[in-house]
Amino acid sequence: MAHPTEHDRTPNASEEPAPYSASAPLPSTTGRVRTHHLQQAKDQGRKFTMLTCYDASTATVFDTVGIDVLLVGDSAAGVVYGYRNSLPVTVEELLPLAGAVARTARRALVMADLPFGSYQGSPEQAYATAVRFMKEAQVAAVKLEGGAQMAPQIQRLVAGGIPVCAHIGFTPQHEHALGGYRVQGRGADAEQVLADAHAVQDAGAFAVLLEMVPADLAAQITHELNVPTIGIGAGTGTDAQVLVWQDAFGLTSGRLPHFVKQYADLSTVLTQAARAYAADVHTGVFPGPEHTF
Numbered sequence: 001m002a003h004p005t006e007h008d009r010t011p012n013a014s015e016e017p018a019p020y021s022a023s024a025p026l027p028s029t030t031g032r033v034r035t036h037h038l039q040q041a042k043d044q045g046r047k048f049t050m051l052t053c054y055d056a057s058t059a060t061v062f063d064t065v066g067i068d069v070l071l072v073g074d075s076a077a078g079v080v081y082g083y084r085n086s087l088p089v090t091v092e093e094l095l096p097l098a099g100a101v102a103r104t105a106r107r108a109l110v111m112a113d114l115p116f117g118s119y120q121g122s123p124e125q126a127y128a129t130a131v132r133f134m135k136e137a138q139v140a141a142v143k144l145e146g147g148a149q150m151a152p153q154i155q156r157l158v159a160g161g162i163p164v165c166a167h168i169g170f171t172p173q174h175e176h177a178l179g180g181y182r183v184q185g186r187g188a189d190a191e192q193v194l195a196d197a198h199a200v201q202d203a204g205a206f207a208v209l210l211e212m213v214p215a216d217l218a219a220q221i222t223h224e225l226n227v228p229t230i231g232i233g234a235g236t237g238t239d240a241q242v243l244v245w246q247d248a249f250g251l252t253s254g255r256l257p258h259f260v261k262q263y264a265d266l267s268t269v270l271t272q273a274a275r276a277y278a279a280d281v282h283t284g285v286f287p288g289p290e291h292t293f
């Protein structure tokens with residue numbers, strides 16, 4: 001890449017600096033990301049970005065740097081609530097987190113996962129649950145796990161004006177049925193994942209999330225579908241990527257999934273800061289005169 005010229009770097013004093021990265025989908029400068037902007041990004045061959053988010057503090061950071069979609073994932077089960085998998089987390093536990101992120105993000109599209117057991121029972125159950133997320137947390141979209149078998153739920157939500165992202169491939173809420181955390185769609189199983197992708201698109205999903213599927217299958221699905229795909233452990237051929245932020249930024253305890261790239265080591269930073277604070281309190285260094293009334 002060429003070095004920027006002096007002309008390129010000359011600031012125009014009358015203009016506000018562009019608050020968001022140029023690689024973000026429309027709107028690149030101001031305004032709210034909506035589902036049609038994600039469709040435009042795909043149509044124009046531009047990638048978009050998604051991270052999980054569960055509170056106001058991180059929502060401010062991720063929104064400010066221009067992460068396009070903030071997912072209040074049911075992964076909160078582990079990273080917020082300390083459960084051993086995603087299954088125990090409830091609507092009552094996820095709603096306040098979703099509300100915090102939706103109240104805080106000014107640009108990002110905020111999407112919430114529907115928790116295990118809150119939508120699989122029937123389209124009406126799915127609708128009632130999704131309405132709670134739209135009304136009480138004021139998110140802009142919901143995500144649910146499942147392919148062709150969730151088409152009635154997706155159709156019901158879309159008919160009610162609720163944008164739906166479908167999550168297929170490895171679906172953590174089906175961990176016990178799938179026999180653990182494993183790649184889906186290898187070999188002959190590719191046909192099922194491909195059929196699920198088409199089924200959820202046909203049911204009206206505005207995007208399809210592909211978790212732990214082979215990269216060539218994810219690229220094929222991305223090519224065949226009109227709607228954007230979002231990958232996690234699905235290679236580089238999807239229209240977007242998502243990671244659990246604690247995984248990506250080094251705040252997850254224990255083993256990381258193979259698909260995670262670690263961009264920071266926040267647990268080391270926090271460990272040092274917490275130790276320094278405790279030491280200062282024990283020795284009387286904190287509070288100092290400048291912190292004292």
Ligand SMILES: Nc1nc(=O)c2c([nH]1)NC[C@@H]1CN(c3ccc(C(=O)N[C@@H](CCC(=O)O)C(=O)O)cc3)CN21
Pocket residue numbers: 074075078079086172181182183244246247252256257258259
């Ligand atoms: N912190 C966190 N990160 C996640 O990515 C995540 C959650 N939580 N909770 C919900 C689901 C569960 N996910 C997971 C969790 C573990 C593996 C995992 O251990 N994968 C292994 C085995 C893969 C295989 O055997 O095929 C790996 O090495 O990637 C994968 C996805 C993805 N989601």
Ligand SMILES: CC(C)C(=O)C(=O)O
Pocket residue numbers: 052071072073074075076113167209211232242243244
């Ligand atoms: C890992 C992502 C895709 C998710 O569903 C979650 O965070 O719950």
Ligand SMILES: [Mg+2]
Pocket residue numbers: 073074075113
């Ligand atoms: Mg999830």
